[in-house]
Amino acid sequence: xxxxxxxxxxxxxxxxxxxxxxxxxxxxxxxxxxxxxxxxxxxxxxxxxxxxxxxxxxxxxxxxxxxxxxxxxxxxxxxxxxxxxxxxxxxxxxxxxxxxxxxxxxxxxxxxxxxxxxxxxxxxxxxxxxxxxxxxxxxxxxxxxxxxxxxxxxxxxxxxxxxxxxxxxxxxxxxxxxxxxxxxxxxxxxxxx
Ligand code: 5GP
Numbered sequence: 001x002x003x004x005x006x007x008x009x010x011x012x013x014x015x016x017x018x019x020x021x022x023x024x025x026x027x028x029x030x031x032x033x034x035x036x037x038x039x040x041x042x043x044x045x046x047x048x049x050x051x052x053x054x055x056x057x058x059x060x061x062x063x064x065x066x067x068x069x070x071x072x073x074x075x076x077x078x079x080x081x082x083x084x085x086x087x088x089x090x091x092x093x094x095x096x097x098x099x100x101x102x103x104x105x106x107x108x109x110x111x112x113x114x115x116x117x118x119x120x121x122x123x124x125x126x127x128x129x130x131x132x133x134x135x136x137x138x139x140x141x142x143x144x145x146x147x148x149x150x151x152x153x154x155x156x157x158x159x160x161x162x163x164x165x166x167x168x169x170x171x172x173x174x175x176x177x178x179x180x181x182x183x184x185x186x187x188x189x190x191x192x193x
Contacts, residue, residue, distance in 0.1 A: 004030070005096040005184055006087075006113050008106045009177075010158070011121035012129055012151030016167045020121060021100055023174050028181065031096045034087055037063060040078035043138055053083070071101075071108035076146060080105070096181065103157045110160075117184050119177065120158040124168045126151075 011017035025033055037053045039060050048054050055063070060079050064072055072081030082099060090097050099109065109116050123129045129151060133144050158164065163180050167173040 002094055002188060004091045004094050005181065005188065006091070006099070006109070006116040007031070007096060007181060007184075008099045008101050008109050008116055008118050009121060010101055010103055010106045010118070010154070010161070011167075012123075012147070012154055015121050015123050015129060016132070016170065016173070017100065017121050019170060020167065020173055020177060021098060023170070024177050024181075025098060027174070027178060028096070030094075031098050031181070032086075032090050034082055034090075034097050034099045036080050036082055036100070037069070038078055038080045040076075040080075070112065071105050073102055073104040073108075075102045075104075076143070076150070082109070096185075103154045107157070107160065115188075117163070117180070118161040119163045119165060119180060120161040121165050121167050121173065122155070122158070124166055126155075 009017060009021055021033070025031055035049060035051070035053060037055050037060055039055055039057050040052075042048065042052070042054050046052065057079070060081065063069060063083070064081060068084050069081035070084045070087055072079060074080075080102070082101065082105065087097055099105075101109065106118050110118055123132065130144075130148060133139065133147060139147070165173050165176050165180075
């Protein structure tokens with residue numbers, strides 16, 4: 001059985017990444033979402049075990065100390081990490097895995113699994129990102145400013161990604177993501193005969 005694809009999607013928050021990931025998961029039944037562990041609090045509508053495993057600081061650190069995380073990073077004052085068990089299990093079953101990670105996490109995954117496919121989702125213009133972040137209303141002005149600063153740094157590191165997808169229209173961006181996965185799956189087949 002072929003080992004599944006490892007697909008990492010990053011974006012500055014507000015670039016529409018969560019929506020795209022959700023739609024991509026609906027469209028590709030063989031693609032499974034890697035639910036990360038985090039120490040941040042759930043936002044309204046988020047469910048433990050679906051968007052994240054919401055952990056206390058101590059529980060997160062214990063997980064990390066046991067070596068149960070593939071990678072971890074501090075993002076906006078909270079800890080985020082990718083559980084190892086789910087990733088290994090899904091890949092062993094031939095499933096493709098989708099990871100929604102920040103840039104540090106994505107590059108760490110690439111170091112550990114060079115076959116990982118890194119996709120960066122961006123807005124057409126930086127101004128759009130500002131607008132989308134402001135319209136979300138779930139963050140304070142300070143939080144927004146901090147996120148924009150991170151976004152600038154991330155855009156510089158995004159050059160190391162395998163693909164860049166511009167999210168100007170959701171259906172078009174979704175099609176592009178789907179095409180990337182198809183191409184990568186084909187490449188994998190040819191590589192392994
Ligand atoms: P949010 O708190 O808005 O859901 O996510 C903040 C950032 O953390 C996003 O850029 C998201 O991609 C990133 N993130 C989520 N889970 C992980 C993870 O397991 N590892 C790393 N490195 N970043 C993560």
